[in-house]
Amino acid sequence: xxxxxxxxxxxxxxxxxxxxxxxxxxxxxxxxxxxxxxxxxxxxxxxxxxxxxxxxxxxxxxxxxxxxxxxxxxxxxxxxxxxxxxxxxxxxxxxxxxxxxxxxxxxxxxxxxxxxxxxxxxxxxxxxxxxxxxxxxxxxxxxxxxxxxxxxxxxxxxxxxxxxxxxxxxxxxxxxxxxxxxxxxxxxxxxxxxxxxxxxxxxxxxxxxxxxxxxxxxxxxxxxxxxxxxxxxxxxxxxxxxxxxxxxxxxxxxxxxxxxxxxxxxxxxxxxxxxxxxxxxxxxxxxxxxxxxxxxxxxxxxxxxxxxxxxxxxxxxxxxxxxxxxxxxxxxxxxxxxxxxxxxxxxxxxxxxxxxxxxxxxxxxxxxxxxxxxxxxx
Amino acid sequence: xxxxxxxxxxxxxxxxxxxxxxxxxxxxxxxxxxxxxxxxxxxxxxxxxxxxxxxxxxxxxxxxxxxxxxxxxxxxxxxxxxxxxxxxxxxxxxxxxxxxxxxxxxxxxxxxxxxxxxxxxxxxxxxxxxxxxxxxxxxxxxxxxxxxxxxxxxxxxxxxxxxxxxxxxxxxxxxxxxxxxxxxxxxxxxxxxxxxxxxxxxxxxxxxxxxxxxxxxxxxxxxxxxxxxxxxxxxxxxxxxxxxxxxxxxxxxxxxxxxxxxxxxxxxxxxxxxxxxxxxxxxxxxxxxxxxxxxxxxxxxxxxxxxxxxxxxxxxxxxxxxxxxxxxxxxxxxxxxxxxxxxxxxxxxxxxxxxxxxxxxxxxxxxxxxxxxxxxxxxxxxxxxxx
Numbered sequence: 001x002x003x004x005x006x007x008x009x010x011x012x013x014x015x016x017x018x019x020x021x022x023x024x025x026x027x028x029x030x031x032x033x034x035x036x037x038x039x040x041x042x043x044x045x046x047x048x049x050x051x052x053x054x055x056x057x058x059x060x061x062x063x064x065x066x067x068x069x070x071x072x073x074x075x076x077x078x079x080x081x082x083x084x085x086x087x088x089x090x091x092x093x094x095x096x097x098x099x100x101x102x103x104x105x106x107x108x109x110x111x112x113x114x115x116x117x118x119x120x121x122x123x124x125x126x127x128x129x130x131x132x133x134x135x136x137x138x139x140x141x142x143x144x145x146x147x148x149x150x151x152x153x154x155x156x157x158x159x160x161x162x163x164x165x166x167x168x169x170x171x172x173x174x175x176x177x178x179x180x181x182x183x184x185x186x187x188x189x190x191x192x193x194x195x196x197x198x199x200x201x202x203x204x205x206x207x208x209x210x211x212x213x214x215x216x217x218x219x220x221x222x223x224x225x226x227x228x229x230x231x232x233x234x235x236x237x238x239x240x241x242x243x244x245x246x247x248x249x250x251x252x253x254x255x256x257x258x259x260x261x262x263x264x265x266x267x268x269x270x271x272x273x274x275x276x277x278x279x280x281x282x283x284x285x286x287x288x289x290x291x292x293x294x295x296x297x298x299x300x301x302x303x304x305x306x307x308x309x310x311x312x313x314x315x316x317x318x319x320x321x322x323x324x325x326x327x328x329x330x331x332x333x334x335x336x337x338x339x340x341x342x343x344x345x346x347x348x349x350x351x352x353x354x355x356x357x358x359x360x361x362x363x364x365x366x367x368x369x370x371x372x373x374x375x376x377x378x
Numbered sequence: 379x380x381x382x383x384x385x386x387x388x389x390x391x392x393x394x395x396x397x398x399x400x401x402x403x404x405x406x407x408x409x410x411x412x413x414x415x416x417x418x419x420x421x422x423x424x425x426x427x428x429x430x431x432x433x434x435x436x437x438x439x440x441x442x443x444x445x446x447x448x449x450x451x452x453x454x455x456x457x458x459x460x461x462x463x464x465x466x467x468x469x470x471x472x473x474x475x476x477x478x479x480x481x482x483x484x485x486x487x488x489x490x491x492x493x494x495x496x497x498x499x500x501x502x503x504x505x506x507x508x509x510x511x512x513x514x515x516x517x518x519x520x521x522x523x524x525x526x527x528x529x530x531x532x533x534x535x536x537x538x539x540x541x542x543x544x545x546x547x548x549x550x551x552x553x554x555x556x557x558x559x560x561x562x563x564x565x566x567x568x569x570x571x572x573x574x575x576x577x578x579x580x581x582x583x584x585x586x587x588x589x590x591x592x593x594x595x596x597x598x599x600x601x602x603x604x605x606x607x608x609x610x611x612x613x614x615x616x617x618x619x620x621x622x623x624x625x626x627x628x629x630x631x632x633x634x635x636x637x638x639x640x641x642x643x644x645x646x647x648x649x650x651x652x653x654x655x656x657x658x659x660x661x662x663x664x665x666x667x668x669x670x671x672x673x674x675x676x677x678x679x680x681x682x683x684x685x686x687x688x689x690x691x692x693x694x695x696x697x698x699x700x701x702x703x704x705x706x707x708x709x710x711x712x713x714x715x716x717x718x719x720x721x722x723x724x725x726x727x728x729x730x731x732x733x734x735x736x737x738x739x740x741x742x743x744x745x746x747x748x749x750x751x752x753x754x755x756x757x758x759x760x761x762x763x764x765x
Contacts, residue, residue: 100427133425189421196423196430196484200459232420232480287426294426328426330455 042329045095046073049105050081051303052313052362056105059315059366060322063341066370069326069334074099080121081108089121093128096293101325104297105318108305118166129295131288132160132186133193134267136299138274138284141316143346144356148277153257155274156197157267158190159288164264182218182263187225193289194226194261195233205237205258206230209246209266222263247273268301275300282314282355285321294328296321311361314353316342319369341372422486429713432481432488433460434509437467438687440491442695443702446750447489450703450725453754455764456710456718461485465505467494475505479512488679489709491702492687504550506685511544513679515672516570517577518543518651520683522658522668527731529741530663531635537658538587538643540578541651542606543672545570548648566602566647571609577673578610578645579617589621590614593630593646593654606647631657652685659684664739666698667730669705671712678712680705695745698737700726703753717764725756 048054057075064071074095076087096102109120125131134157140149167179194206208226212219223240230238241249243266249256250270254277262270275284286299298317307313319342326335345351351368352358360368423430435441444462451458463481465474482488493505509515518541524534551563575592582590592610596603607624614622625633627650633640634657646654659668668683682701691697703726710719729735729752736742737749 192420192423192484193425196425199461200430232484234477234480289426291424292427328428330457 041070041072042101042331043072043074043099044325044329045092045099045102046075047078047092047102047104047107048075049303050079050108051106051305052307053105053303055308055311055313055362056315056318057103059362060103060318062366063319063338063369063373064322067334067337067373067375069331071326071329071331073103078121078125079107081110086121089124089128093125096129096295100293101329102293102295103318103322103325104295106298106301106303108303118168120166123164123166125295126159126288129293130160130290131293131295132158133190133289134159134271134286135197135289136271136274136284136286138271138278138299140278141283141346142343143349143352144279144283146277146279148254151254151274151278153254153274154197154201154203154259155267155271156190156194156259156261157271158186158261158263159267160264161186162264180215180218182221184221184225187222187263188229191226191229191261192232194259195229195236198236198259199233203236203259205239206233207246207257207260208238208240209243209260209262209270210240211243211266213242219263226261243270246270250274251277272300280314280355281317282353283316283320285317285324287321287324294325296325296328311363312354313362314355315362315366315369316346316353337373337375338369340374341369344372345369420483420486423484424713428457428459429487429715430459430461430485431709431713432478432485432490433462434478434488434490434493435462435464436491436687437494438492438689438692439697440493440687442692442697442746443491443682443699444489446699446746447702447706449750450722450753450757451706453757454718454722456715456722458710458713458715460489465493467496470497470499470502472503472508475503475508478505479509482509482513482677482679486677487709487713488677489702489705490679490681492681492685494687507548507550509679510672513674513677514544515674515677515679516542516544517574517674518670518672519581520655520658520668520670522655522662522683524662525667525727525730527734528663528667528736530661532638532661535638535658535662537638537641538581538585539651539655539658540574540581540643540645541655542570542574542645542647543651544648546602546648564599564602564647566605568605568609571606572613574645575610575613578643579613579620582620582643583617587620587643589623589642591630591641591644592622592624593627593644593650594624595627595650597626603647610645627653630654634658635661656684664698665701666737666739667700667704669701669708671705671708678709680709680712695747696738697746698739699746699750700730715764721757721760721764722753724760725753728756729753 046057048057076092076095077085078092079086107122109122136155138151138153138155140151161181161183163180165179165181168176170176198206208223210219210223212223247270250273254274260270275281278284281298281300281302281304284299286297288295288297298321304313319338323335323339345365345368351360351365353360353362353365433444435444448460461481463478465478495502495504520539522535522537522539524530545565545567547564549563549565551565552560554560578590592607594603594607596607611622634654638661644654659665665682665684665686670681670683672679682705688697703722707719707723729749733752735744735749735752737744737746
């Protein structure tokens with residue numbers, strides 16, 4: 001009820017911001033000048049990340065250059081394993097919230113904390129920007145031969161609470177407690193996100209993945225929140241599935257899934273599992289949403305640090321992220337151009353990187369994509 | 379009457395107790411359910427800077443106008459995704475209607491055409507009224523401003539009509555107790571009258587308006603319109619910087635057609651609002667130009683100002699697209715996408731006032747698609763590409 005006079009205050013705030021009377025209405029005698037931007041170009045924050053990230057970003061930039069995409073990158077080196085060189089979190093967060101889009105590689109996270117810090121840099125960034133919803137669209141690619149075909153599911157994961165709350169302590173020596181936080185507010189928010197996503201993209205079914213039979217209160221709350229929100233969407237089928245069963249179904253009959261909504265850790269596992277089914281970390285794109293910005297990053301988070309400098313990493317995932325980013329910033333022509341070029345290269349099957357059964361290098365793949373770009377003649 | 383209000387001085391905007399009437403659906407009202415409905419607000423659908431908005435095309439020219447809105451939004455790159463909900467005008471039940479209301483609750487914002495209700499059954503609600511009542515959209519604002527270059531009876535009009543939107547004559551309480559005698563109830567509540575008056579004064583203050591006129595017929599309906607008038611007079615005392623006067627509805631209509639420039643902001647009950655809006659729209663060029671905004675505490679709906687279906691001209695490519703496009707501009711402003719709003723608004727202004735591309739209702743010969751095409755051309759020529 002705090003937003004009672006929301007509309008009134010909205011109107012008020014316009015005045016406080018110093019907009020003179022005539023400009024508020026759409027039909028003032030002399031239309032207000034639009035605050036001019038230098039040109040048509042869009043700026044996007046870029047975080048190359050660790051491992052092969054910089055190589056993949058180079059590939060993206062090559063393709064963008066070839067396609068003439070009007071996007072400028074604002075690159076930040078951001079890393080947890082290399083803290084001395086890393087840009088400060090505030091600066092990166094500020095850049096992303098200003099540009100509202102970001103293309104991000106994967107940040108490596110060490111298994112043990114040397115500083116006593118429990119939160120990883122990834123988590124800090126997500127919390128700083130409130131990037132609560134991670135969306136991974138797992139889709140079989142033509143030309144990548146695998147056990148299953150025809151997979152087309154979307155995994156939506158809550159990624160600001162749950163097991164990732166970074167609340168662990170050792171109250172008694174040898175006994176560690178790790179708190180998993182579930183709140184109704186965030187559970188409803190992610191459920192609504194999932195249903196809105198399904199509505200927008202014409203999906204039919206939303207599956208909530210949980211383990212409420214064991215964690216009756218925590219996952220119970222998540223499940224109940226999903227059920228509550230589901231009532232607002234009478235045209236979308238809602239079903240629930242226990243996470244262990246879900247993983248089994250996923251490897252045996254993955255075509256049955258449509259949109260899945262999961263708490264944090266399960267989402268992480270299911271993301272990786274599903275990515276494995278369609279070709280691994282090198283081919284699946286993902287995105288993290290907050291209310292106002294989007295960070296596009298590969299769907300399965302793997303730095304592939306063993307391949308650094310070997311020119312063998314598959315740039316497909318990162319290029320697909322970039323294509324999605326272009327669609328998001330209203331440059332669908334370029335986005336679709338890049339996407340169809342990638343699809344064509346994969347379908348032709350002549351240029352394949354190692355991870356999908358070929359012998360080509362990152363560079364060769366990138367050039368193949370560039371050669372297949374269908375650039376309209378000016 | 380006045381003494382009654384003074385005694386209940388504790389009444390304040392936003393007190394739950396007094397919100398009962400308007401937050402109840404017409405159906406509940408009709409059946410005298412004493413349950414007070416509490417609206418729990420759901421966060422609006424805004425993800426990654428893109429809003430989801432419910433689109434109710436309605437009947438008549440609605441669907442074509444909506445297709446123009448989508449087309450213009452595509453070229454302007456407005457970050458809005460529409461969820462289109464069609465309501466079958468012939469339906470004998472309220473399933474589509476309920477879905478539409480649910481959808482607006484989820485998205486928080488809607489753009490709508492006029493929805494037809496063909497059924498004569500009293501079980502089937504008037505869809506337009508039901509949506510407003512169910513979502514508690516208690517105020518309707520219509521800013522009437524002349525377009526230079528459009529042939530009209532009166533020039534340089536700038537009037538804001540603020541209308542109570544959920545009760546009054548539209549309470550949908552009618553019955554025939556004795557054969558041949560029908561009673562229709564007009565419901566006026568203190569709480570809703572106060573909310574509207576408060577909104578009007580706040581709006582006037584925020585937008586630098588000088589004068590508010592309360593339109594009523596308290597000389598005949600001494601209790602109902604009397605309450606409305608008393609309430610607005612009471613609120614007016616809290617805003618000494620804004621001049622307040624009153625006018626009887628019949629006189630008001632006459633003054634509007636003869637000397638419209640004397641009016642600044644007007645507040646009135648539901649039915650008078652409907653009539654006065656149409657009168658003023660007629661003065662500046664008809665139904666095809668202006669847009670109206672419906673606000674509640676949680677939801678907002680944008681629509682053309684005069685709620686006409688325009689069945690006669692549907693499908694003939696002559697309907698004026700400006701009203702619906704203006705409504706879409708209002709919507710973008712409400713959502714905070716000011717750059718896009720300004721871009722489209724400027725394109726509309728150039729098309730109507732400078733290029734003078736007018737549809738037949740404004741005395742021109744252009745088709746709807748000509749107008750839209752010109753607007754799109756202006757958008758493409760604008761020097762920015764916000765996304």
